[in-house]
Amino acid sequence: MSLKKKYKVKFVSPKLRAPEEIPYEILADGPKVQELEEAVAEYLGAKHVIATSSGTMALYTVFRGLGLRLANIAMPAYTWRSTAETAIMAGAKPTFFDIDETLCLDVEVITSHKFCDYICVNDCFGCPADYENLKASGISFFSDSASAFGAKYRGKKLGSEGIHCFSLSPTKNLTANEGGLIVCDDIAFAREFKLIRRWAGRMTEFNAACALEGLKYLDETLIRKKEIAFRYRKFAIGQGWQVQEVPGDRETTWKDIIIILPSMQERDGLQYHLEVAGIETRVYFTPAPKFLEDGQYYAGDLTKTKNIQKRSLCLPCWVGVDQEYVIQVMQEFCKLSKNPPRRAKKSLQLHG
């Protein structure tokens, strides 16, 4: 039985740069992990870097290390479920708020809210959150920057200040096969995170060596992804579709390229049409409704989040995707605009 459906154009096809040799005297948390931490610190201009077994474990380690048990954590409802799950695992209470056109947390809606002891933002699909307003809010915060390794806010790479958690999973621009990173500017927190990492999720030497290889090509990858994003977005805007807004003072990583169709029916129709043509797409993110169904957690007005969740579609843009693939996808868009679909897929795929 095949594990994965066959697509001509896959959404993700990991480009793992396997290292030539790995010193196997120590299997985890050894010299390669240290080398990766140092290389990342240099690349980002960061003070302290702690490598973990995944982005999820990086988040959990930070929630625990900051001592946020019983705290109300304001977070965007539009994020991958790890953001909320790890808060709950660490004994904190997520409270969900709406997003703005950048698809990141709308900081203005939470600043005066009583359900907010701490904020965890998501640099959505690699686009930095609204850091100016976050700082102005006076509320402490840290960032789920899972997709934002290499992103910049006002010319500075994310990670050069504050606390950020990155993911190095197979879908990311920089992958360790599996892995995560905590980057922070405070020595006391860094020590605490290191202690927790020891039992919560060490990185293996193999994963560190893979990420070190990938780091050599990251700038090249980011440039290629920007070109792909430009082509997709130009086409989408020409069709009158909405795209994620990226303000001029922020540089995203284009980890995902998202288009927002006028209605859910049109989105489902487009996904079905592309699937029939052998092109895999994905629908991100739908964790919040799951948490909210049982009414256990507080949520503000989520009008924009719900609207985006219903109408958005992520296009294939993995690290090795080339212009030929992009042209194939756009040719299918063109066929569809001449001949709109009658049928939509019954159930959509949901992925992380």
Ligand SMILES: Cc1ncc(COP(=O)(O)O)c(C=O)c1O
């Ligand atoms: C916003 C966000 N947070 C957390 C994670 C979890 O990272 P990992 O898969 O490395 O555990 C992801 C994964 O894609 C993510 O997109």
